[in-house]
Every structure is written in structure tokens, then in C-alpha cells.
Amino acid sequence: MQETNYRVINGPEGYLPPAAASMGVVLPDRGQALIEGRIVAEKEAMEKIAEKLLSAKNPYFFPGPLILWAWNDKAVEKAKAIKELADTAGAKIIPMSDYRPKYPMINPAEEINPNHPNLTIWHNKIDVCVFVGVHCHYANLALKIIRGGTDCYTIALCANYGHEDAMISLRDVHAEEVRNLTAVIKKMKGGK
């Protein structure tokens, strides 16, 4: 059961933001999601993601190696769905092709790295970002650094159990769930 008043909101929270888990934020169960550290129904989180993406000035998707590389059919299917989602939301894409700690040689206009994601966010003035297809521990690392040093609003579409350190986090996200989210965004756009 969740018993915390701690809110996972956009930073900058300072050099060493606490891990949300250590502040009592717990991962959602199946069918649930997280909004700013609070457990909510998945549907509510999807609508909030759509709202955040559509109202953002400069939204970006950060797809990771799990979908960028065509290592199995599921990855390819999910990659296609993500491309469609980003296009529908009017978001740009910067890839996280691998996790080698390339600082300071990273070109922040071209790629993002989990060890210094703030550089890419600052350089491109990104106000909302979506992590997808990034291995959990690297997503956690990057999400915490982003919260520590930038005011970017983070969203994680996780294929496993979700991320406490993202401001909004969905769990069990595969190609089908990505397409569902696209449908929510399309509906919201149409309804405006």
C-alpha cells in the first residue's frame, strides 16, 4: 500500500534528488500506473500523457536500444508503433542507441545518453520527454538525473513494472498498448 506524500514532479531538484522509491513511492500493479508518484488507473495516466504531450512546447521521444535495434519481431512492431505515436503527438525523436558513457563527445542534437541526459534536454530545450525501450536501470539513472538538473517533465512507457522516478509511468507497454495510447491522443486531438 502506498503511504507517501512525496511527489515526483519536474525539477530541478538539485544535484542528488532522492530515488522516488526511497521516498516511499511504490510501483503500480497490473492495470495501474503512476502519476507524479501516485498510483492511478492506467486510463487516467494515458489521458494525462496525451494531455502533457499535446500541450508541450517541445516534446521529444527518447527510444532506447530495446526498440531501436531490430533484434526480434516484437521490437520491430513496437518500434513502428512508437514512430506512429510520436508522429501523432507531434513529437520529435532523439535516439538512445547504446549506453556507452560518451561524455563529453556526445552530440546532444543527435543522441541522448543515460549518463548525461541533461545535456540533450538543455541543448534542445525539451519540456516533455518520453522514455521507451530503455533498459530499466538505465532509464532509472537518466530519469533521476533529469529530475535533478532540468525542468523537463518525464514520461516512461515501460515494458515491465514501471518507473517511480518518471513523472508519469505506464507499465506492461508493448506494441498494442502503444497503439492504444496513440488512439487516445488522436481522440483528444479530434476533440479539441
Added chain:
Amino acid sequence: MNNKIYEISPGFEEIMPKDYRDLVNDGPFGKKLGVKDLGTFKELLEEHPLCAGCGLALSKRLILASLPSPENTVIVGTTGCSSLSFAQVAIHNIHSIFGNQNAVATGLKRALEIRFPDKTKDVVAMGGDGAIGDIGLGMVMHSWFRGEKFTTIMFDNEAYANTGGQESGMSQKGAVLNMAPTGKKYAKLPMPEIARDAGCVYSASVTPARPKRLEKMVRRAVILARKLGPTYIQIYCPCPTNYKFKPSESLKRTRDMEKSGAYQIKEYISPAAEELIKKFEEVK
């Protein structure tokens, strides 16, 4: 895991940074390229931060071009100058705590054999002379005693270069370094012989001044390790920064070391290895 890991998901081809596209399109994966093809393909080590003229950088470049199956190789590196350039190596690699590389490589190789029983996955432990000849020597030798099936490669710059120039077990007797001002008092460790006696089926020393020889040795070492047991290669890596010669003189120094006999090219091959070499080198 399969080699599709090196294909980009459809729709993302243009979004991926150029370096990655070049690796996919022009990299050595699955193409059986070698040292003689250097300059014609996207290499696995680029833009490294090592000093100008560093023999280690050149050696690493040659080793990477010599790997028989880079797409199925995992490198285990460790602390030292070489570790600074592993971030730029476009091949699976793990950084281990100083001197632990052969222990980590042991676990990794065993795990890969269980996880991919039908595939050949090569593991190569790489480190400097400090990691392999001194601080990690216990773990290095025990991996050899146990007959672990992976290759160990030493970048032998004859010093702890990364920390300002202390003498190492591999420094030559009399070597004067920043932090060894009165000269080293005992002889260079005979690592190729130690490796041979500790159970390596193949043990060799070479320099980057002989790229083809180096390539042959790396291929032999990696292929033999797959079937027979531990293999060892030691590569002389001149360090202009700590031995205070011009970066442009690195190769000259390497040749001088060979000529004077201070650095000897050696190759110890066990009878079983000899047999196997005959087979795979004939097939080629």
C-alpha cells in the same frame, strides 16, 4: 540474442546517429575483415582519448580488427589507460574493478556457454601490465590453472602510466620513471613463460610494429581458447608520456626495443594447439 541486434528497426534508419548507421552498413560485423582492410571499413575504435602516439591505442585498434568474430565477442576490460578508451569501442564490453578482469571473464564465459549452448561466444580479457602482471595476477593465474576458455591480452606499456608513472612488474630492470627515480631494481616478469607454465595452451608476445603477426596471434589465441583452454598474448605498447619520447617516435622505439632484444617476439604453442592451428589455418 542474434545478429539482428545490428539491424536498425524500420522507420528509425534516418533517426539513428550517422556513426551507428555507418557501423551497420560499413562495420566489420559478419564480414570477416582483418588488419589488411583497415581504412576501408568503419572501425570499432574511433576518437579515443588516449595520448598522441600511445602504443596502446594502436594495439587496441589492431586487436579489434583482428577478432575473428567481433559480433560475438565480449571484452572484459579493467582500470588503466586502456579503460579510458573502452567507452569508444563499438563492441560489447564490461569494465571490471582493477585486476578483476579474469575473474569476471570466467563468470561471463561460463554464463555465455549456458545461455547460448549452440553458439560460439568469445570472451577476451584485456588489461594493462598492472592489472594482469601485478594487481590481478592471482586471478589471472587461477583462471589459467582452471583452464578457463578465454583469451587474456596484456597491453604492456611497462608502467602504471595512468597514475603518473610508477614502475610495474613489467618495467625493465633499471627503468627510470616519474615515480621510480632511482630505477627499477629487478627484472621484467617473464609473463609469456608464466602463462605457458600455468596452463595456457597458447602464449605469445608481439608488438604493434608487426600488425600481420599481431593479427595472426590474436586469431590463433581466440580460436584456440574456444576449444582448448586459456590463451595469452602480450603486446608491447610504448608510452611516450611516461617514457618521455616524442609521440611520433613510438613505432621507432618499438622497433628499437625489438632490435636490442629488450622486447622479444615469442610464441609458445602446446601440441594440442598445434594440431588445431593446422586444421583451421588450412581450411582458410
